[in-house]
Amino acid sequence: MKLLSRQNAPSQGEVLLEDKAITHFKPKEFALKVAYLPQHPPVTDGVTVKELVSFGRFPWKGAFGRYTAQDKAFIQEAIQKVGLEDYQDRFVATLSGGERQRAWIAMLLAQQSECILLDEPTSALDISHQYELLALIRELNLSLGLTVIMVLHDINMAAKFSDHLIALHSGEVIAQGSPSEMMKVDTLEKIYGMELALFQHPITGHPISYIP
Amino acid sequence: MTALPIRITLPIGLVLALSLVIAFIQYTTPYAGGWSLLQKVVFDYDTTNYKELIVYLTYLPRLAIACICGFSLAVAGCIMQFVLRNPIAAPTTLGVASGAQLGMVLGVLFIPASMTLPHFIPAFIGGAGTSILVFLIAARKGFAPIHLILSGMVISLFIGATNTMLMLVYERNLSSVFIWGAGALHQNSWESVQRILPLLSVPMIALLLIQRPLYTLILGDSVSNTIGNNVKRIKLIALTSAIFITAVIVSEVGIIGFIGIVAPGITRLLGVRNLTKQILASGLVGALILLFADQLTQPISAATGDLLPTGAMTALLGAPFLLWLLNRQTWPSQLRATDEAAPHLRHRRFLPLLVALLVALVSISFLALFVGKNTLGWEFAVNDTLLHLRTPRILGALFAGIGLAITGTLIQRLTNNPMASPEILGISSGAALTLVLCTLIFGISINRYEQILIGTLGALAVTSMIWWLGKKHRFAPSQLLLTGIALSAALDAIMRISMSSGQENVSTLLTWLSGSTYLVSYQDVSILAVGVAVFGLIAVLLHRWLDLIALGEVSASSVGLNTLLVRRVIFVLIAAITTLCTAIIGPLTFIGLLAPHMARALNQNTAYKQLITACLLGALVMVMADWMGRVIWFPWQFPAGLLSSLIGGAYFLYLMRK
Numbered sequence: 094m095k096l097l098s099r100q101n102a103p104s105q106g107e108v109l110l111e112d113k114a115i116t117h118f119k120p121k122e123f124a125l126k127v128a129y130l131p132q133h134p135p136v137t138d139g140v141t142v143k144e145l146v147s148f149g150r151f152p153w154k155g156a157f158g159r160y161t162a163q164d165k166a167f168i169q170e171a172i173q174k175v176g177l178e179d180y181q182d183r184f185v186a187t188l189s190g191g192e193r194q195r196a197w198i199a200m201l202l203a204q205q206s207e208c209i210l211l212d213e214p215t216s217a218l219d220i221s222h223q224y225e226l227l228a229l230i231r232e233l234n235l236s237l238g239l240t241v242i243m244v245l246h247d248i249n250m251a252a253k254f255s256d257h258l259i260a261l262h263s264g265e266v267i268a269q270g271s272p273s274e275m276m277k278v279d280t281l282e283k284i285y286g287m288e289l290a291l292f293q294h295p296i297t298g299h300p301i302s303y304i305p
Numbered sequence: 306m307t308a309l310p311i312r313i314t315l316p317i318g319l320v321l322a323l324s325l326v327i328a329f330i331q332y333t334t335p336y337a338g339g340w341s342l343l344q345k346v347v348f349d350y351d352t353t354n355y356k357e358l359i360v361y362l363t364y365l366p367r368l369a370i371a372c373i374c375g376f377s378l379a380v381a382g383c384i385m386q387f388v389l390r391n392p393i394a395a396p397t398t399l400g401v402a403s404g405a406q407l408g409m410v411l412g413v414l415f416i417p418a419s420m421t422l423p424h425f426i427p428a429f430i431g432g433a434g435t436s437i438l439v440f441l442i443a444a445r446k447g448f449a450p451i452h453l454i455l456s457g458m459v460i461s462l463f464i465g466a467t468n469t470m471l472m473l474v475y476e477r478n479l480s481s482v483f484i485w486g487a488g489a490l491h492q493n494s495w496e497s498v499q500r501i502l503p504l505l506s507v508p509m510i511a512l513l514l515i516q517r518p519l520y521t522l523i524l525g526d527s528v529s530n531t532i533g534n535n536v537k538r539i540k541l542i543a544l545t546s547a548i549f550i551t552a553v554i555v556s557e558v559g560i561i562g563f564i565g566i567v568a569p570g571i572t573r574l575l576g577v578r579n580l581t582k583q584i585l586a587s588g589l590v591g592a593l594i595l596l597f598a599d600q601l602t603q604p605i606s607a608a609t610g611d612l613l614p615t616g617a618m619t620a621l622l623g624a625p626f627l628l629w630l631l632n633r634q635t636w637p638s639q640l641r642a643t644d645e646a647a648p649h650l651r652h653r654r655f656l657p658l659l660v661a662l663l664v665a666l667v668s669i670s671f672l673a674l675f676v677g678k679n680t681l682g683w684e685f686a687v688n689d690t691l692l693h694l695r696t697p698r699i700l701g702a703l704f705a706g707i708g709l710a711i712t713g714t715l716i717q718r719l720t721n722n723p724m725a726s727p728e729i730l731g732i733s734s735g736a737a738l739t740l741v742l743c744t745l746i747f748g749i750s751i752n753r754y755e756q757i758l759i760g761t762l763g764a765l766a767v768t769s770m771i772w773w774l775g776k777k778h779r780f781a782p783s784q785l786l787l788t789g790i791a792l793s794a795a796l797d798a799i800m801r802i803s804m805s806s807g808q809e810n811v812s813t814l815l816t817w818l819s820g821s822t823y824l825v826s827y828q829d830v831s832i833l834a835v836g837v838a839v840f841g842l843i844a845v846l847l848h849r850w851l852d853l854i855a856l857g858e859v860s861a862s863s864v865g866l867n868t869l870l871v872r873r874v875i876f877v878l879i880a881a882i883t884t885l886c887t888a889i890i891g892p893l894t895f896i897g898l899l900a901p902h903m904a905r906a907l908n909q910n911t912a913y914k915q916l917i918t919a920c921l922l923g924a925l926v927m928v929m930a931d932w933m934g935r936v937i938w939f940p941w942q943f944p945a946g947l948l949s950s951l952i953g954g955a956y957f958l959y960l961m962r963k
Contacts, residue, residue, distance in 0.1 A: 120862060124864050139911075148856070151866065157846065182652070204864060
């Protein structure tokens, strides 16, 4: 994830985006293509939700460009999409974990890049917030056509909200495919190194893994 | 250049130093007696031989005291570095030394000579008091290393300002303190050794007793707690012992910098990992370094006839080494400022505040312009000559306040550390140091333009040094800060030593150093005004960068900020404005720290609003300090910088305790 987001430079090989090595992009160009949310977003002292979201317009306007009515509309739209309209003048530091995460997602949305990278976006959240956030991301993915790449540890969540799963172990890809291809007893055993069993979701019929 | 691995070069260096010390002793023994005379004194002491008497009463105690001080300071440094997990924690960086100096000054001034109190007692009280203050402040932030170091630095600055003020007022009584302050090791009996040995043995034994629980601290506080350790108590005992050791040494021989930082650093580089061995080894290394420095000092001192303090030599040897150490070490992530609970954030309208501040600034400027004191008392004057005298200095104070407020905001935003300030980067100390050195070396009282020129050159030299050192770490904020702290500690030590030479020009310099506005001419003001306006405008225009860079490397670069470029540009801005302000009105302290804080306290959190509010506040405080300095001690004057340090320091302490 850090290689994809250019936080770390590859020691060998290269990462290509649209047939161009990502190291060759200028910072702002790259930000227009790829937005990244780190696992632990930084502490933001004295920044309101609205200000945070407007940071997302930086790659479009740079240090000096005026924010036009259109930029403001994008910012409002992003805030609305994550459902933080009532909180837009609150300070990010005073929000709860789930709300804070949503504020950051709104910033990524305002950035309007084609691809979003999320590094364990749900790790600090309880199950209802996890669901809320992943459902939101999935909806944005479907409605706006965003490419979303995220790291998740919960296989059931990953299967429910993704089109394509890649399992990594010690830096190697050990399995990949659609959720239905991945949710098989032998594949799961290969991934987790332990025996997992499956049952059908009583309503949707999707396979759910559990520890037998 | 392919260097030998450090594990090989360092032992070679140490052995070399040891043999040099042995050779030097041959040379520096009185009456060219060499080792044979020493041998005779030790094994077959003849009190009737005056040569042996001299060796016994001055030379041997000096050797002994060098060994003891070196050993103890290194041990204290080692403990502090281990407990605080910070490789540049040391007695001098934690404010103990300047506190002891304050105690000393107060002791000389206010304890009547008839009370035969040994002079180490006030110094000890001062040193201990300062460290308690530093720890109290840092305790609010859970002893995060960088907070501890920064509060140490700030307290040092504050106490330094108080010291300077006292020295300006009581110049004649205090010249002896200057020399003491720089660490002179000369002895004339065994008295000092006899006095400090028992005092030092108490903390040493305490440290020996707690070394096993102390070593478990390496696991981190929470783990160490779960294996049944009372972490707080262990830390308290260890740090108290270290401070006690420092205070004893400082009160006996004065400030000897760098041993406490350098000796443990060398020990770590030698690959000693076990704590007990580390303590012992760094003690030995420390003793060796101080002996070496002292042996180097003696011949120079004898040749020039001046009383050259050994502290001078350790600073000269230690500063380059420290920089080299900082440059090659990688820093643990704990050195970053830790997350804190959200402060009380509130909204406040920007415009009304702006108007209120502007009104206050204009009225205080008019007050300063028209109201003063004459021999009869208060006076209101609208008079051309007076206005001509007062206008440039008021404008100078005003623009300097603005400039320093801008640099302070930039540094605090860049490093994401609310306690950073321009002085801490060492740029202003660099300017001050070059000036002091030039005055002392050329011995002439330099005029105003040379002063500005030389100050600028010094500041530029330090800036390029920080730039060069920062390149390796891509201008990472914490490295930048730590490099700056190391540099300014080194420069301050050298400066103190230069001051101890007691030349005539020194007290004039002291005035400049404390940030005076007396000498400011219209021409200076116009340079300052143009510079501050241009760079300030750039800073305000770049406010979006400032907002983003505070998010940290990862998030800032993910929205497309070229963080390396931004850091460089901001650094250049900081350096430029600091240089301007320092060259024209001296190394003012505290406005850079204070103004951005006050702006935050007034709930102006975005970069743009914070910058502008801080500018107005900085100008306000400076003009006020300048005016107060003019009237409080009439017909003499206090430099504005000193008063603003005092106002700022008091406010800072209040802020930290809140």
